[in-house]
Amino acid sequence: MLVHFVAGIGRAVIAFVVTTGRLARFAGNGLYHCAAPPIYPLLIGRQMLSIGYFSLPVVGLTAVFTGMVLALQVYVGSSRFNAESAVATIVVIGITRELGPVLAGLMVAGRVGAAMAAEIGTMRVTEQIDALVTLSTNPFKYLVAPRLIAGTLMLPALVFVADIIGVLGGFLIGTGRLDFNGGTYLKNTFDFLETIDVVSGLVKAAVFGFIVSLMGCYNGFHSAGGAAGVGRATTNSVVSASVLILAADYIITELFFAK
Amino acid sequence: MNAPAPSPKISLRDVHRAFGAKVVLAGVDLDLAAGESLVIIGGSGTGKSVLLKCILGLLRPECGSIKIDGAEMVGIRAAERERVVRKIGMLFQGAALFDSLTVWENVAFGLVQAHGMSRRAARAVAATTLAKVGLGADVMELRPAALSGGMKKRVALARAIATRPEIIFFDEPTTGLDPIMGDVINDLVVSCVRDLGAAALSITHDMASARKIADRVAMLHGGKIIWSGPVAAIDHSDNPYVDQFIHGYAQGPIQMEVLAP
Numbered sequence: 061m062l063v064h065f066v067a068g069i070g071r072a073v074i075a076f077v078v079t080t081g082r083l084a085r086f087a088g089n090g091l092y093h094c095a096a097p098p099i100y101p102l103l104i105g106r107q108m109l110s111i112g113y114f115s116l117p118v119v120g121l122t123a124v125f126t127g128m129v130l131a132l133q134v135y136v137g138s139s140r141f142n143a144e145s146a147v148a149t150i151v152v153i154g155i156t157r158e159l160g161p162v163l164a165g166l167m168v169a170g171r172v173g174a175a176m177a178a179e180i181g182t183m184r185v186t187e188q189i190d191a192l193v194t195l196s197t198n199p200f201k202y203l204v205a206p207r208l209i210a211g212t213l214m215l216p217a218l219v220f221v222a223d224i225i226g227v228l229g230g231f232l233i234g235t236g237r238l239d240f241n242g243g244t245y246l247k248n249t250f251d252f253l254e255t256i257d258v259v260s261g262l263v264k265a266a267v268f269g270f271i272v273s274l275m276g277c278y279n280g281f282h283s284a285g286g287a288a289g290v291g292r293a294t295t296n297s298v299v300s301a302s303v304l305i306l307a308a309d310y311i312i313t314e315l316f317f318a319k
Numbered sequence: 320m321n322a323p324a325p326s327p328k329i330s331l332r333d334v335h336r337a338f339g340a341k342v343v344l345a346g347v348d349l350d351l352a353a354g355e356s357l358v359i360i361g362g363s364g365t366g367k368s369v370l371l372k373c374i375l376g377l378l379r380p381e382c383g384s385i386k387i388d389g390a391e392m393v394g395i396r397a398a399e400r401e402r403v404v405r406k407i408g409m410l411f412q413g414a415a416l417f418d419s420l421t422v423w424e425n426v427a428f429g430l431v432q433a434h435g436m437s438r439r440a441a442r443a444v445a446a447t448t449l450a451k452v453g454l455g456a457d458v459m460e461l462r463p464a465a466l467s468g469g470m471k472k473r474v475a476l477a478r479a480i481a482t483r484p485e486i487i488f489f490d491e492p493t494t495g496l497d498p499i500m501g502d503v504i505n506d507l508v509v510s511c512v513r514d515l516g517a518a519a520l521s522i523t524h525d526m527a528s529a530r531k532i533a534d535r536v537a538m539l540h541g542g543k544i545i546w547s548g549p550v551a552a553i554d555h556s557d558n559p560y561v562d563q564f565i566h567g568y569a570q571g572p573i574q575m576e577v578l579a580p
Binding site: 179182183186187188190191193194195196197198202 | 372375376377397401402404405407408409411412413415416417418419428429432433478488
């Protein structure tokens with residue numbers, strides 16, 4: 061009984077180490093092909109459109125509601141010690157540093173990462189990836205590199221827009237529901253906002269974009285077992301990207317703000 | 320003095336491949352001469368597709384040697400493999416057309432990506448190649464999802480021959496097609512291979528297809544080539560495995576794994 065238990069733990073540890081090694085190798089291979097020619101600008105552009113432009117509605121809606129909720133909650137908390145004037149500052153810092161990049165990353169993981177895993181997974185199980193190889197085309201260059209480049213470049217752009225929309229959401233609640241003066245709210249927003257608040261959020265977004273694309277490509281690339289395998293790959297890509305985004309968020313926050 | 324025999328287009332020596340404890344290839348030796356059409360027959364699960372994938376570099380054999388035009392493919396660098404693979408065309412069992420591309424983009428893919436041809440010129444070649452397999456200009460802008468199974472196979476055949484390869488692989492070219500469409504594909508395979516003067520390596524368990532497209536037949540069983548000879552000799556092979564397979568008898572030395580009576 062005990063032997064089976066220990067053996068089970070051993071198997072899980074070995075599987076974890078093997079998967080981590082395989083993922084690291086996949087990421088290294090992907091990064092190499094991002095830099096080595098030939099580069100496919102058309103495919104990168106198509107992926108940028110898919111990740112950036114077509115994700116705008118979902119990320120924008122998430123940002124505006126998050127800004128609105130944040131303003132309300134901060135108002136409730138800050139009014140307990142007569143610090144209502146801090147609402148605008150806390151909203152903008154909360155959105156730019158943390159909620160903008162994390163929520164955009166999670167939403168894009170659900171929308172784009174899942175689609176990548178499903179598309180590449182279907183290509184894998186229908187031998188389309190093998191067909192690429194027989195047509196002298198490296199699948200890493202053709203499928204993985206454009207998605208990694210587009211994800212890394214487009215998520216910061218999305219987050220920048222989400223920051224503005226999130227602050228706008230806070231502004232709408234602040235002026236329409238909490239009776240703040242519009243000019244004062246905006247002054248408080250920008251007076252205490254520092255460049256590092258925005259830059260750190262954009263750096264996080266670039267890392268999250270890379271993670272989303274990497275996990276979508278990795279899980280799709282290694283899917284097997286027909287439709288069920290593609291389904292598993294899609295689920296795994298969203299779950300693993302979400303967990304890695306939250307872990308990376310902590311690490312980057314430590315790097316930027318540790319004294 | 321006799322002239323030296325021309326080196327084979329493909330040469331396999333002692334190729335082994337296993338998946339876990341299951342040994343699929345257990346020392347395959349095989350040669351494919353220039354201009355020859357070789358068909359490998361064998362039951363489902365005997366490793367025909369694995370053998371093809373090993374030659375293409377999609378799977379790595381555990382040991383053995385695979386040479387294409389004299390170049391060793393086992394352990395070759397990726398860039399060098401890409402260069403060698405340019406000589407090869409491949410028709411996949413399920414067609415494996417790219418869903419996101421139109422029919423003409425599928426056919427022109429190798430010309431644009433591997434041979435650096437402009438899209439305009441590649442489109443013209445795609446139209447000519449599609450005409451060779453009996454498809455008109457009306458299908459050029461369609462997506463693969465809009466095609467029937469037979470049309471997909473024709474488009475896949477057009478894609479395989481568009482780059483005028485020196486070697487063509489056919490993986491179960493007639494599987495899943497009705498007998499008439501299967502015969503149409505067989506005729507196309509024969510005419511395309513003859514036009515190109517290419518060497519062809521096909522795998523199938525459809526004996527009608529094998530008899531039509533093969534110059535030579537080899538049978539894969541138990542991970543090894545157990546018989547090889549001209550297609551005309553297959554009915555007189557004196558090999559009980561070959562006899563059972565070509566006649567499709569349930570009784571014989573080949574035992575299917577049937578768990579329930």
